[in-house]
Amino acid sequence: MRPLYRYFLIKLSFLLATYFVAVSIAFFLPRIAPGNPVQQIIAGLSQGSLSPELLDQYQRRLIEEFGLNKPLHVQYLEFLKNAFSGNLGTSISSFRQPVTKLIAWHLPWTLLLLIPATLVSWAVGNYLGARAAYRRGTLFEKITVSTGIITSQIPYYWMAMVLIFAFAIKLGWVPSGSAYDPTLAPSFSWEFIKSYLRHYILPFLSIALVSTGGWIIGMRVLATMELGSTYVNFSERLNVSNEIIFRYVLRNSLLPQVTGIAIQLGTVMAGQIITEQIFNYQGMGILLARALGTRDYPLIQGIFLILIGTLLLANFIVEFIYVLIDPRIRLGARE
């Protein structure tokens, strides 16, 4: 078999296995935790004026309707069967809405935030990191690196709170939360897009700033190592212009950073889930928090299915791109 295909197959089998295990954990974990979704619905209703007799009736009906009275292994098998046929079930807390529909509504908002924030911070961070390495000892390096170290260690949610406090509450320049003005509904009108962009600034910054710091640090180390290599020395002796050497160094140290993006995606996603809650930004973070809070089993499973699937797929694609760029990996896969 050609090494590329072989590599592809091995990676694919790992991908599927990881996916399966992760999704199974997503099935079992919420069910081990005490409490179930039906109890919570009934508890919510019990604060109203419904009679106890009626609430008991509802509770029994709901437990039966969602199959929560079946043994766990039966539920698990059903879940697997449904998952493979693309049926993620219906949400318990969101009144029998198909899980796929809920995710389809929330996922675009998350991706709109996640992808630009990751790509921009990757590009900016790597550029700044390489520059910092290249200009060793200058004030630019000191400032960039120290800011990078500090921001990269800040948790996303804390950055979000600091930004809200400074720019929304104290200065009042931008809205403090949600994805667009509450008087508007999503549409492709200019008014809506303007409102969306204004609301976009803080969530975007809180994610991008923190990730940029990480990229700066990583890149600086890689570029510093690269700067000590023979081709740089050789080029310097040949009096090649600084800009050209910088471009060589940048390009050569970028390779590991490409795989880094796949690893980073998971971290950013995890951070974004909390960030979204702070901004009441209607992406997957809000949906997941709601699902976990209400023990909405089908919804929790569905979200993990999609999130893990997306992340694994992104990793897979990035790794594959890497193989295409760097023949060493392909060759290494043979042995």
Place this chain on the structure above:
Amino acid sequence: MAMLPSASAQVSLPREDTVFVTGAQWSPASTWNLFSPSQTWGTYTSGGFMYLPLFQYIAGLNMWVPIIGESFELVNETTLLVYLRPEAKWSDGKPITAEDVEYTYKLSREVGSGPAAGSEPYISDVKVIDTHTVQFTIGEEKNLPMFLLYALQFAPAPKHIIEQVYEKVGADIINWRNCGGTCDDIVSTESGDVRIDLPQVVSGPYKLYYFDELRIVYERIDDWWGKDIFGLPGPKYLVHRIYLSNEQALLDLRQGNVDWSGIFIPNVGNFKEIGTFYKSKPYFRPGAFVMLYLNHRDPIFQDTNLRKAIAYAIDYQEVLTKAFYGYSEQPSMSLVFTVFPHYRMWLNTTLAQEYFSNPEGRIQTNKEFAKQILAQAGYKDVDGDDYLETPTGEKIELNIIIPTGWTDWMIAADLIASDLQDIGLNVVANPVDYGAYWGMVNSAGYTLALGWTSSPSFYHPWDTYRYVLDPRLTPPTGNWGFYNNSKALEFLVQAAKAETSEELMKYYTEVQRLIYEEVPAIPIAYSVQWYAYSEKYWKGWPNEDNPWWTEVAPYREYSLPLWLTFGLSKSGEEIKPPQWAKPKDEGGILIPNKELLSQLTEVFVPEITPTETFSTSSASETEPQSPSEPQEPSRSSGFIIGLVGIIIVVIIIVIGARKLLK
């Protein structure tokens, strides 16, 4: 972005015509169908902007608002006549008739959900007398207060619409969303999916305009039938915004993005831009009781001495000021809602004085006395760990569960735990996530828990006693402590049948004595009605300076938050409190509760032996049957199977991968 709601993708609401609300709905809108078990804020039981009841009791005023009903008459001990307003109309112009009431009742019975569901023991029949007269007949249990509560607060649905849905989908009508074309209105039945697509026909002054995952928008019906009686609500649009956490909601309230809120606000006095009912402490109106429930299924709480010692050891004042920000005063041990005078009359002050040396029945913190009770009962530190053991030498390890994130409750539980440690009990506060909290309460898997009671009704304190003491109830519907005392049940049954207020008082006194002696659960504070507002866009909010209305947390179904909107005016306009919002003798339309109570005591109640009526309850005297028990999702056995399954799969994968790699 292809998933945008189709029908009304273009919404841009004029801010000055819109009231933004928060705090009543924490998850996306579900259904606006009166026959569904789950409902959305605004439908009926949680707001009443769309479907109105015949009458509504308002606890803070102790008055009834005649809404679709004009008057009522308790003919005899089994029959109630309700006269409907001739001017009442559905939003499509058809009159609201006795037939609508009868049909709603019958259908609701048939499908086991809706306005009449749960009324089985209390209402046996509903009959049309003429177009505008309905007759209700009392149910088997002969419980007049519950009969009246269900009958008077009954919300009819439009028969001419509901009939069409029922013909199409039968009992699956409970899954109808009734979103009037703003969503895919499909009901799944056994024979397949059925599209409904009927207009939304309502009795209230608002109907659904638009909704998505983060908001629900209602639009005012400008030619609403009731405008000559009640006027029209101020805001053209009502938007309930759905937040995940209090923090964003509070931020938006402070910035004026939200006008009306029902959320917990710590130290509200610090925020000048937020208005509350009272200008200074306690800021908010009380709503129900915050209780410390003791799990009576735990053998340790069989000992009354321990329960009593706990009650005496808690420093209530400290908890109220430090944890609850002074939003509440210390409640009476009697579980009578003493802050409202019309409820306070049911407190036996002599008895309270006798037990607690004050007429309010407030327990006075006395740690020395608590220690003394325990010492006399034989509680000793046997093993020298500074904590007491039971008289039989068993270790005592208690914890107080509270939902994590409920910061006021978490502080309260910490304070209570340290108070109890002071008297030698090993108690810690144990915050658990809300789902886990409910799991533990429901399955009696806790020792101590902070919890709540239902809100007082027109027949208070009966409703609160039932919630805390009735052994026939189990959480989450009541009796969180699994208290099981046949004497308490008997008093409750007798009180419901009492013919005169003297007789009623006799039974309430018995219940109060029982509570003082037995300490089945401990009231810690009043839960607070989170009613707060911003005046940036709207004025006329009810408060102590403008008390035209009361109790208007947006989630308080028993005060029908709808009424608040009738008094709102745009900022800059003149404030005009509605003229109808007064008792009848002051020129308004409100019916004083005492009018109903006097009708109640006038009718003769036949003697019924408790054994006959409560034959079902005899079984519960030994062990209350939790109806949910047989249905509890099975966990342990299945979990092990699942875990083994996962391990096997992982092993197969690893072996397979290694083979491939070779």
